[in-house]
Amino acid sequence: MRTAFSSTVQYLWAASAALQLLVFTILVIRGLVRKLPLFTAYIVLNLCQAFLLYAVYKRFGNLSHAAYLFAWWAEATTLVARAFATVEILKLAMASYRGIWALVWRLLAACALFVLICIALASRGDASWALMEADRGYHLIFATALVACLVLIRHYFIAVEPTYKILLISFCFYSCIKVLLNTVFQGFLYPQYIHFGAAWQIVAMLSYLLVLIAWAAALARPIPLQSAPQVLPAHLYTQISPEINFQLHAMNKQLMNFWNLGEPRH
């Protein structure tokens, strides 16, 4: 075998593949494939990525150009799949709250646009640099968008089914860890630490193993059918909301007048 990975990394790789297989089996057995098709596709893609990467590394070596290209393309594909899987879970969690889902959807779109603009500006035409920044940027914006959505969900007192909550939080946790890993390892430890690559892989894979264990545990539990929440007629919001905002503005003005703090903007 022409790979330069340590045996620890290889064991972790095998454990990760086994856990992904377990998650996939749970999805099939519990009949969740139809409910979570994009999440299932993400797990399958990840499994394929692991097996194919292993084959490519074995055939060409992990330091070859072919392996480099394949690894980045595979990573890009799974990142896109992850984004779709996350949107799917968010949509399922908020299916009953159409108005708020429309807000979340816009928030996600704005975040995606923001990351694209940032990467385009930061890379300045340098493709390989853009690739590295894109990976960290993706994870950063992915985590930020997801945290923003979770904050919004909490802001509006929406009770999300625990299984979906665990799936979303795990996605977010993994992205946060990747941002920290890429920053701390590449930025601070790389110049000093000779085994930087192996250490990076071990920590990244350990955190992914944690995520997989959380997913397996969450998906193994039955997901109760969501009861439809009470819905108000659409016209009520358009009547009530401006009125409430007017009242809030009036109270704000009272406070402002307390010591003439300055006129609030309309």
Add this chain to the structure above:
Amino acid sequence: MNYSLLAFAGLGVLLLAVLAWLSFSRLRNKPEAILSSRAERECRHISYLPHIKQALSDSDIDFLKTRGSPSLLKRIRKDRRRIAITYLEALRSDFEKLLHFARVVAVMSPEVEVVQELQSARLHLEFSYRYYLIYLRLVFGVAPSQALGNLSDIISALTVRMETAITELGERAALGAEFSPFNGGGMDAS
């Protein structure tokens, strides 16, 4: 030291901290429970308005200046400050209840306007900023006595109409839910 790396690391840690808070904290109420709770919709502090107005009226201070001792005047001023702080806290409580109600209406509506939601978020931020500014001034005693005297005028502008309006809104919302085609029932339908 590379500042952009520090910024990335800081953001990562911050996101993890927020995530931990979101993961381990629980929601206090469900939207439906909040909407059907009359106590949540009411701004009860408004009903104490006449008493507060009386306590803060300038005539009391003028009377004490002519008849009372300086120590009594000092104590009264201190009490007035305490009343002002209590009122401020009550005003905040009323504001938050109204905001709470607005969110519940939004979450139960099939369509939500971004502009309205952003406006309510902006008002919340503005209110919080002003509230803490005034609160600190009162706590540290840098509030001019004139301002304390003016409090009665300020609160009288915040009329009892608000309490009536909020109760009415709650009733309208509940009525709307009862006849909503999405529900197949009233507020208790599941």
